Amino acid sequence: MPQVGKLLVNLLAIAAIGVGGGLGSAWYMVEAGSRLTTRSFGPWTTWIAAGRPDADPYTRAHSARNGLLPIASTLELSFYAKTDSDGGQLQSACDYAVTVEGLEGAWWNLAAFDRRGGLIANAADRFSFSGDNAMREPDGRAVIVVARDARPGNWLPVGAGKMTLALTVQDAVMAAAVHAGGSIKPLPTIRKIGCR
Amino acid sequence: MNPRLPTPALSESRWPNLAPPRLEVRQRPRPAPPGWLRKIHWRTAIGALLLAGILHVTATLAVPLLGPGMAYHKLRELLPANTMVVVPPLRPGKQLLPFLMPDAYYGICRYSLANGPITVSAPLADLGWTLSLHTPHGDNFYVIPGQQQRTTDLSLVVVPAAEKSGDLIPAVTRRAPAASEDQIASPSQEGLIIIRAPLKGLAWKGEAEAALARAKCTLGANS
Numbered sequence: 001m002p003q004v005g006k007l008l009v010n011l012l013a014i015a016a017i018g019v020g021g022g023l024g025s026a027w028y029m030v031e032a033g034s035r036l037t038t039r040s041f042g043p044w045t046t047w048i049a050a051g052r053p054d055a056d057p058y059t060r061a062h063s064a065r066n067g068l069l070p071i072a073s074t075l076e077l078s079f080y081a082k083t084d085s086d087g088g089q090l091q092s093a094c095d096y097a098v099t100v101e102g103l104e105g106a107w108w109n110l111a112a113f114d115r116r117g118g119l120i121a122n123a124a125d126r127f128s129f130s131g132d133n134a135m136r137e138p139d140g141r142a143v144i145v146v147a148r149d150a151r152p153g154n155w156l157p158v159g160a161g162k163m164t165l166a167l168t169v170q171d172a173v174m175a176a177a178v179h180a181g182g183s184i185k186p187l188p189t190i191r192k193i194g195c196r
Numbered sequence: 197m198n199p200r201l202p203t204p205a206l207s208e209s210r211w212p213n214l215a216p217p218r219l220e221v222r223q224r225p226r227p228a229p230p231g232w233l234r235k236i237h238w239r240t241a242i243g244a245l246l247l248a249g250i251l252h253v254t255a256t257l258a259v260p261l262l263g264p265g266m267a268y269h270k271l272r273e274l275l276p277a278n279t280m281v282v283v284p285p286l287r288p289g290k291q292l293l294p295f296l297m298p299d300a301y302y303g304i305c306r307y308s309l310a311n312g313p314i315t316v317s318a319p320l321a322d323l324g325w326t327l328s329l330h331t332p333h334g335d336n337f338y339v340i341p342g343q344q345q346r347t348t349d350l351s352l353v354v355v356p357a358a359e360k361s362g363d364l365i366p367a368v369t370r371r372a373p374a375a376s377e378d379q380i381a382s383p384s385q386e387g388l389i390i391i392r393a394p395l396k397g398l399a400w401k402g403e404a405e406a407a408l409a410r411a412k413c414t415l416g417a418n419s
Contacts (some may be wrong), residue, residue: 009235010235010240014237014240014244016244017241017244017286018243018244018246018247019247019251020249021256022248022252023251023252026253052336053337057257058256060260061256061259063267063334064259064334065259067266067293067294069267069330069390070334071326072330072336072337072339073325074339076341099229104379107341109297109394111298113295116294117291119287127298128297130299132324132394164295166295170323173286
């Protein structure tokens with residue numbers, strides 16, 4: 001009987017470490033990424049090699065699994081934020097002020113999605129702001145308020161549940177800096193205004 | 197004994213031969229590994245780690261091949277081959293792909309090079325506009341952005357990669373290599389050509405629609 005118990009423990013160890021560890025670590029690397037495949041700037045994360053023909057297997061798997069079709073990160077970067085600048089989860093019960101400052105010379109777009117990448121239905125039929133249509137403050141900043149209820153100025157409406165903000169920046173110089181591990185123009189801050 | 201006199205020193209030869217004092221540091225007893233852990237053979241542990249590595253690599257490489265969520269597979273069923281389809285700005289529940297930029301028109305052509313090269317003509321009206329070519333696996337092998345407040349009329353010929361190199365396909369089907377710079381070699385026989393036209397606002401809708409109406413994706417090369 002002790003031999004049977006030992007065999008059982010060994011089989012369980014193989015299953016837990018081998019199958020669980022192997023598939024679990026692959027899932028984590030594909031979904032969340034690592035320092036090898038992503039770079040984070042405050043709450044914003046981007047996949048360094050997204051869309052590139054020479055992308056690593058994790059980046060390819062990430063795009064394929066999520067049904068993404070990114071433009072090569074040599075020209076355009078897609079940043080995603082699931083938290084505010086203080087680390088709190090982005091949720092529609094709260095209002096947020098996204099301040100875009102310092103992206104002069106680059107074309108950018110900020111959109112709100114649910115966690116699965118779906119657009120959030122709203123009566124205003126507004127889903128994003130870009131550098132072309134966001135109203136500016138006198139000092140040149142663009143402050144976009146992400147909130148469920150209407151707000152004056154740049155209001156990006158959202159629905160119920162957790163959300164993801166997606167920031168697209170078209171700037172080849174910035175893209176090269178991200179790939180090379182260098183510093184980049186400051187990305188927008190996401191400040192929680194308040195919650196219901 | 198007179199207390200004023202110094203204490204007589206004991207000569208070295210008369211020192212008692214005592215053992216040095218032992219300093220003992222009390223250590224906490226290490227907790228014994230749980231019984232089940234001691235039952236795992238070291239060969240099992242190494243085997244499990246190897247299995248984990250194999251499964252990790254296999255799963256990672258298999259995802260793009262299986263790819264139930266792959267963008268191309270989703271779009272292939274919706275789009276006719278070698279035809280430019282203009283998709284109006286996305287709405288909730290009517291998205292082509294997740295996280296695709298909203299408030300933009302898209303001109304999409306699913307190309308197939310099985311019957312020859314494809315000619316693409318497209319205007320890029322402003323900053324933010326892009327024309328990009330993707331393989332079925334999502335590799336964006338060519339992209340060109342629009343310029344600020346200046347319409348760029350593009351005309352590209354998409355040819356198979358082997359045709360551009362000119363020596364990997366039979367001479368009968370080989371087209372004379374054109375020296376034009378607008379020839380793009382596609383690494384795959386099929387793929388997607390996507391024109392993205394972001395809307396600045398509702399006032400620009402007509403302008404974007406008119407520009408995209410000029411976008412074409414046709415079989416055959418002009419050159």
